[in-house]
Amino acid sequence: MARFEDIQLLRTTYLRGPSVWTYRPVLEVWLDLGALEDWPSHKLPGFNERLTAWLPDLVEHHCGVGERGGFIQRLTGGTWMGHVLEHVIIELLNLAGMPAEFGQTREISRRGVYRMVFRCPEEAVARTALAWGHKLVMAAINDDAFDLDAAIAAIKTVIDERYLGPSTASIVDAAAERRIPAIRLNDGNLVQLGHGAAQRRIWTAESDQTSAIAQGIAQDKDLTKELLTSCGVPVPEGRDVESADDAWEAAQDIGLPVTIKPSDGNHGRGVTLELSDEDDIRTAYALARAESEDGDVIVEQFIAGTEHRLLVVGGKVVAACRGEPVHALGDGQSTLRALVDALNKDPRRGPEQQYPLDRIDLDKPAVRLELKRQRVTPDTVPALGQQVLLQRSGNMAIDCTDEVHPDVAYHACLAAKIVGLDIAGMDMVMADVSRPLKAQGGAIIEVNAGPGLLMHLKPTVGMPRPVGMAIVDHLFAPAEGGAGSGRIPLVGIAGTQGNAFIARLVGWLLQLSGRLTGVASSDGMFLAGRRTQRSSCAHWAGAHRVLTNRLAQAAVIQTTARSILEEGLAYDRCQVGVVTDMDGWQDLADHDVLERAAMTRVLRTQIDVVLDGGAGVLNADDAQVAALAKLCDGAVLLYALDEHNPLLAAHRAEGEGRAVFVRDGQVVLASGARERVLGTLQALAPARGTAPDTASLLAAIAGAWALDIAPELIAAGIKTFEYGDTAGA
Known part of the structure; x- marks a missing residue:
């Protein structure tokens, strides 16, 4: 059988947020099957057998069939190579230790060209998995050799290099359980939880509430001991030494046996226990000095017992484990x-x-x-x-959380408070964690800032502990009104008609309501009404800059259909989502959007992300836009130029459906049958500049009302709003 040319990867796009596919990041790949369009899986001799021999766990893929073996059924019955590649990539990610479940493949209007996507939280990992998946599929098609171990190793390497460490990942996963958004701020483990002024930052197990002073104290073992001793916390006697001779002299003064360790070390590096021999003490001094950044070494009394690690979060012991030699x-x-x-x-x-x-x-x-x-x-x-x-030390992976005596917990929490750490790992030596600390001659030997969490997440013996959630609950204490959600009021606006005006006016009204507001729009970026950037910010990067700004107490973000297709939204959810129209499809042929009807799939993304307690604001004068109402998880607020719009009338008739419309030149706010006149169109004119059209003014009013901004403030705010190239530098 003749060899087939490689499937062509026409373009790959990493969608970093909610998109037409799903709420989470995906890699979208456009594939041209070429001659393989006429060769589905069941027509390629030996293809299915080679593929399943390499990847036997493909039997676990349910696919569209909805049951175990579903994908194998599709293979046997005949499926196209884009669909096969999707499942191969997902299985390679699974084998590399990054569970992946979501994928889709859809043919576009050009014969033999498909859009294939799969979910992956890290772009570099996704692209590596794509490259190896492509090689595997072509090897199976052409009956070539393939090194599966090399493929898995290559993907694992990128995962190790690029993915969050286990401690950070546990905190981010816990935040996701509480629906707190997360934004990775660098290629390492610096992560923002929440948006704007409601955010908290973590770096592994350190938080933005961990002071530099407390961290510095924890790194200085001698200073830590002085502070703990002054408050009655038991610590081993010891002192700094400057040479091997000094170490031996100190050991004799303190009393043998002793422990030697670097004064600024952590994680047990450079620590040697139970030393009595002079040669050993001299050798241990050299080891400790090599691990010390400042060259300082401590000789201290050896405490007999078993090493324990207690994790203190927000003044409470949330996990404990012990080690064994x-x-x-x-x-x-x-x-x-x-x-x-x-x-x-x-x-x-x-x-x-x-x-x-x-x-x-x-x-x-x-x-x-x-x-x-x-x-x-x-x-x-x-x-x-x-x-x-x-x-002798380390290997702390035996969970003993349920055995911790209240006195032991008290001393651990007291030590964290004395040093000033909100999150701390207490290294304690004692014979029995279920007995009082002092009574058994136990002591705290080290206080760690930014402690590792893996020992509590994956103990070798005992139950894993939800330490990530403990840290999230500490950073975002549940409170009334959703204050513990890490979210700020966020308005997302999609469409083409007057959307920059809508974004800026809603931002202005939010500012007047007492919230310092960031606006990302095609007119630029604004903070507290001042322009901070002139070029268009109606894209992912512009939104990202607003959401990471610690000053922003509210955000208004304009987006475009193209940005949704090429980047995804920069936020996972919003309080208010506004869709004004379905225009602009004529410029999206490169995304296979060839008719107005196709815009529903694109712009529904803005409504899909509305929170349960939020609202979707839709243009009732555009039936295609108004039809998005059924997709909104929150309430729906319609606006129209005419009160007799049938969609608007039907919406008002359904209980307390809210609407904004014009009657006899007056803007009316309605909740079901109840009405309130906001003012005349003439009176509701901006102080400088004019609204692009009446529909845009109504959309902005509806958006502000959906945020529960008082009608009186809306009316007064519009009259003081200056629209045009007048705000800021």
Whole structure:
């Protein structure tokens, strides 16, 4: 059989927010199947067998059939290669550890050309998965070799490089459960939760409420101990040392055995425990100094017991785990190195952040020191039953949250308060976490700012703890009126008719209502009524700048159909969504929008994102726009030039349906049968400039009313509004 030319990837577009496909980020790919348009899966000899041999878990894909094996049924019955590629990419992402479920493939008006999308929260990962999925499908079509392990490894590498770490991801996922929006601010783990002035920022497990002073104190172990001691918190006796000689002298003064560690370290790096031998103390000093940024080292009293980590969030202990030393058990035949290799095969151990236990490296100085103290080497063959200690500290992955004694919790919370940390990891040594701390001679040995959460999310023994949600609840305490949602009043406006005017007038009325308001429109960007940017901001980047501005207490964002098709919305939900018209389709042929009717699929996105407690504002004089009402999760407010508009009349007849219309030259606000005259069109003229048309004025009034801005303020605000190129610099 002749070889087929590669499926052509005509263009790829990463849609970062709600779009015509879904609410979440997706990669949209335009495919040209070429000759393969005439060769669905069941006509390619051996194709299905090769594909399922490489990816046997495709049987779990329900596809449109809605049951296990649904996609296999489609393969057997015959499906086109765009659809196959969609499922192959999803399965590759699953195998790489990033669960992916959503995908769609649709043919466009050109024969053999398809739009295929799949959901992926990170663009670089999505593009890598596409490249390898494309290679796999072509290899299956042409009966070529394919290295599946290499494909999975390549995708995993990009996931590790680009995706949020497990601690940050747990917080972001918890925020999503509470419907708090999240915006990633850099390529690392800096994330904004919420919008505008309602936002909070996290960086791994540090928050914007974590002060630099508190973090600095936590990094200075000696200072931390002084502060804790002054408040009666038990800590081991110790002091800073400046040399190996000084370390040995301090150890003798304090009393052997001792612990040596860097004064500014964290996560147990450079820490050596239970030292009594002079040579070992000198070696441990060198290890600690190498891990210390400022070169300072502490020698302190060794506290007997088991190391524990308690997580304190907002003054409460929300999780606790304990560690255990790591030993290799001799069999009388294997070298220590071979025994350690076997230990490292434990699936819980790995180099990446998602593994709860680190791999054991016999070449690490700290491990070498432990072996030296036991007079063994990596080539030693331990006797049958002989235990060789490899690590004394770390490996804290045994959950003990339910065992924590109130006295232990009290001292952990007190220490966090003394240092000034809102989120802290307390390293404590004690024999039994279920007994009072001082009574058993326990102590706090370290206070960590920005503690890792993985040990609580994936304990090797015991229950995972919802620490991400504990942090979100701390940052966004539930409050009346949705104050704990991280959201600000947000108005989204889509269409073409006078939308810049609508955005600016609604922004002005919000400003007058007492909220410092950001506006992103085709007239530019405005903050508190002043223009901060002249070029058009009716796109994703403009909206993003408003939503990340910590001054903005409300936001009004104008968007276009093209922006929705090429970028997606910059926000997940809005309080008010306005759609004015379905025009502009003539300029969207490059997106296969060839008739006005196709605009419904595009502009419905603006109404799809309206919150349950929000409102959709729709132009009743455009039946296609008014038909979007059935898609709105919130209330619906219609506006029309004529009170006799049948759609508007029917809406008012349905209970308390709200509407804005013109009667005898007067603007009327109606809730069902109740009416209120806002003023005449002549009286409701801006102080400077004019509305593009009456419909645009009505849309702005309806948008402001949907925000529950008082009619008196709306009327007065319009009269003071200056429209045109007059605001700001």
